[in-house]
Amino acid sequence: MEKQIASLHLVSAFLAMEPTDCVLSHARSLGGGSVTVDVQRFVWDHCISKAIGKCHAPYLKNFLKKLILEIESNHDDVLDELYELYTEFMISLKDENAVKGNVRALKYISFLFPDDASCKDAMVRKLVVPLHCSLNMLEGDTGCSIWPASLFLSEFILSIPDMFSSKTCFEVGSGVGLVGICLSHVKASKAILSDGDLSTLSNMKLNLKMNQLSTGDDEPEFSECSDSVKCLHLPWECASESELQGLEPDIILGADVIYDPLCLPHLVRLLSILVDKSEPSLRFPRAGCDSAIGNSHDYSNRCNSQDVEAARDRAGNASPTKHPIAYISSVIRNANTFDRFLALVDKANLTVADLTGTFQPASLLPYMQSYDRSSIRLFRLSSK
Ligand SMILES: C[S@@+](CC[C@H](N)C(=O)[O-])C[C@H]1O[C@@H](n2cnc3c(N)ncnc32)[C@H](O)[C@@H]1O
Known part of the structure; x- marks a missing residue:
């Protein structure tokens, strides 16, 4: 159940475009203190691969960068998919810092309703609200x-x-x-x-x-x-x-x-x-x-x-x-x-x-x- 909550928090934070450090801290919690290969696989399957082409690309690029740095600094193996996508972004998003003005992004705000304490296996009910907002x-x-x-x-x-x-x-x-x-x-x-x-x-x-x-x-x-x-x-x-x-x-x-x-x-x-x-x-x-x-x-x-x-x-x-x-x-x-x-x-x-x-x-x-x-x-x- 704890893992289920930790993974829900990780995905919700990513979809809401929370600061990347915050998303990373959820990833660490899910891995019991570090971003293990299993956690990387989870992040790839449930966050990154679903967000490609839909999520604000500079956010995704920045998240990937911090994720890879974190894993490397712990001397752990990085999934190939993470490296490959980051390399693609390095080529295609060279000058994202030059993007000025009113950039819109799609954020998903997930309201997580506490489960019924009497029911141990209850799934957390959630309301997910997609919102276009400006950065x-x-x-x-x-x-x-x-x-x-x-x-x-x-x-x-x-x-x-x-x-x-x-x-x-x-x-x-x-x-x-x-x-x-x-x-x-x-x-x-x-x-x-x-x-x-x-x-x-x-x-x-x-x-x-x-x-x-x-x-x-x-x-x-x-x-x-x-x-x-x-x-x-x-x-x-x-x-x-x-x-x-x-x-x-x-x-x-x-x-x-x-x-x-x-x-x-x-x-x-x-x-x-x-x-x-x-x-x-x-x-x-x-x-x-x-x-x-x-x-x-x-x-x-x-x-x-x-x-x-x-x-x-x-x-x-x-x-x-x-x-x-x-x-x-x-x-x-x-x-x-x-x-x-x-x-x-x-x-x-x-x-x-x-x-x-x-x-x-x-x-x-x-x-x-x-x-x-x-x-x-x-x-x-x-x-x-
Ligand atoms: C700080 S934003 C809060 C927006 C939203 N309620 C929220 O909390 O996310 C203030 C809002 O009040 C609106 N607002 C400010 N002055 C206003 C005015 N004089 N008449 C009508 N709306 C106004 C702005 O357009 C803006 O949408």
Whole structure:
């Protein structure tokens, strides 16, 4: 069973294009400390030979180089196939370092669901999501890369599927579309993804189609079937109140959207419209009631172990007449920007609860050493 898990982690890391050192460390684990001939054979059969012509070639070349170096430095024999392919790459990919610009790659994100502990021989269930993404983190206003906060939000959704099933879910700044694919997997009744960047939006649609999800583009009306996900071009600055009110989500989601101070007022306005169903005149505090966030923000320490239960219950009961809830996952890179977000949220009469300390979704990406879950915070926004 341990070998089965180790080989699953190795293949998953390779398919997700994890840093080559990380893939190598999985290969070492599988071989009990070194990349044995059996492990090399496994890597060739299950990773490399399947990836030829499909995987980003410079990645494969780099992986081969490190793999061969590792084996040689241990004075072990290297499989002929590995040498031959590396030699081919040396000839055909001489100037890959000169490749500049927006290079896309196909990554496969495998969510591995822990097996039933009572059943020793149970296979690990997995959900594999292929995603086109850019190797340039800034492409598409940052929306063509997979950011760790969306991995976390995906784990959150897949950990508590009943909280999202049969719900209308709306995501802001959806990027490559991973969260929407997970929402569809847990049978959200409607998943609406949005982004303000057009190239991100077209990449997102490509990803949805690749995952056998209809984007509704080819149909006269957005179909209600669970394998369709709607994509909206929605720059926060231009979203009209009536357009937002027409969405009527039960749950609003956002991953790594709190980073640009200039966009924050627009993002918070949008969230407050979606979360708060009170009369617009009641939505913002009276003039002069600009309560200092330092006095009133209770987002950290407010939640307790019942918080997620309460969130689950509340979401479970959500209907168009109830107040929707927003879940935002975020890496806090700049404390000032985050404080600005909190101040705006407070001004917009929204309550923020930090769920990070009390709720951790199941770890479904255990092979992904580059994904640091501890850097991610999860917040719940609701109307005061
Ligand atoms: C850091 S990326 C996160 C993408 C995705 N949620 C993830 O975590 O992988 C931020 C996303 O927000 C979108 N975004 C940024 N500013 C925006 C704005 N003003 N209006 C709409 N979308 C915006 C970007 O296009 C990008 O897709």
